[in-house]
Amino acid sequence: MDFTISPEVDDLRARIADFVERELIPLEPHPASYDEHENIRLELLDELRDKARAEGLWCLQLSPEWGGQGLGKVGMAACYEAMNRSLFGPVVFNCAAPDDGNMMLLEAVGTEAQKERWLRPLAEGAVRSAFAMTEPHPGGGSDPTMIRTRAERRGDAYVVHGRKWFITGAEEAAHFILIARTSDDARRGLTAFLFHRDDPGWRILRRIAIMGPEEHGGHCELEFDGLRIPAENVLLGDGDGLKVTQIRLGPARLTHCMRWLGLAKRCVEIAQAYVAERQSFGVRLADRESVQMMLGRLAMNIEIGRLLVMKASWELDRGGFARSEISMAKIHVADTLHEAADVAIQLNGARGYSKDTVLEWIYRYARQARLVDGASEVHRMVLNRFLNERGRDFWSWPVAEG
Template structure:
């Protein structure tokens, strides 16, 4: 399947990268539908989910998603892009049979896009990297939940047909906890106030600011159990972080290929660029970073496949891979020189997309802070265990 995806992306998708329907807020819905139709015909639409509805394990998903990422339009075409891929994963894990039939099925079939409404505006002290700061509120009213709040950086909200909304509960059995709800989009109570102009532009619908005013959701559209939203967020976010690593590994691989081709064709000072140590060494460092990133992805995938939630491992992978791929993209721009900062090649776009990756799904610094907290907890636990193992002093 990975080989079929690679052939499709290289032969069919890459020529679309210069399509005028790809704008500053992502590819248009017309372009998305056209690419998905081509993927459907080629048998590579939603390749990470099998015909019986089961999901490939994380190691096999890594093989497929890395190949889909060889073009920034590859995940869009193959239906492996964010946030849809993560939303499909969460629905498959937590959703009831009815919710899967109503919301998951059209996502898997590529008939609509989705959005995940969690992050909130920083200027309102809303939830960003710290979900516990969530300001969006839901309250039970008869057999409906009423939701009010503001969201920001909601990828794909503009034009989505399915939404997963996260809100903190007021009163009732979910008092103080977070809840998740499935909603049909568009809905007049969910309003896009603006689509942000961001450094990246690969994801359909861009990244939006959202106002939610008195949204009424039937109680049977709650995803999972009341008050368990933060737990479900981790079920989604750990593999989603890793999926980002997989897709952008493909993008970095392609950037490296373009830089290698340029360095072998271009001459300066009477020899090919690659024969200059400054250039050749950068490409060698790319090889090392690509392989180390691949190994890191596979290691984290194995942890998730073992049944672990993998929050620590996915944080480590997110930091290591995003930073390594960013170095690769930066070197590729440098190897291409003036051409690297133009849109004559896709390297400039790849650089912008990978740079954004270091921010979303948790900035590098937040993950390092979380890992440092674990180091401290482990140290305290080890000290306590050592004290318990020390025999009490004998009284004479």
């Protein structure tokens, strides 16, 4: 395993870091930078996206054919971590969820016609998108085999009825990827579809208020009552929906981790700056052993997270599925982000709990990390399944060909 990055990737990483320091960090303290849902104001976002595009820092995850930089997953890990030093980073560079995962999926499995219609506007930043899979009880959540939304084939189209919820970005999305049931077959009962927000037969029931700051477009509950989707808008093929979710969700979970590591490092950075100056009972906080132990533990856990992410990225780049590696990274990095925000708030005291720093924003955002794209408990169950299947080979080393 070689996690060395190329000079080209390092140059991109350094230019992203400079852009974040110069253009984004200075905006965070100002209330005028935010919309009513505590994310970057859309008018400001448009200005910053133009700057990022002009500096060649746009859509790193896609191939040059689609306006990107053609980075592999290892290169993405280095760059995504740098961009999410700021709250605003990923969306400015067009590397934020859910667009990020949707674009990679469309590039991987879309037909040429589908890519032109559905991918190109996303890659250009002209539209936003959503991935509609999760359903209210008793429908599908972490287990997609429980999905109840149905799409019935009628001639050259499918007609959809059902309900989805917690669909990220739905209120701002123009392009949607929908997972619906087309048969009761255990393995081939789901199908993936593309539809546009202007298509009749569906509606947003509500934007669900959440604990933390929201992505643009919120987290919405959707109802489908006769949405008609042409057969040409099926991704891969009828019955390939489970395969589509596997192709999309694995790398998307990993890119979450890449970004979360950037926020975790930012928490440590804020804590370090404060304890270096703050004194209590005649002693600088940075000189107290208890503080040093807290920050040392965070430094270790962040580095463990980086190694887990890099191992999973390396495995994907060499053509593997990295299922256990991604689950391990997802569990550990989600926990580490929450710990980093919590410790940084504690060390900053009342200042950390206030809105004088971005720590409280990160703390509220971090709580969802242990839930999104599969709860931590589900990923632990996945790891146990792999352990039972592989036995001692669960911990085997990759061996070079002789």
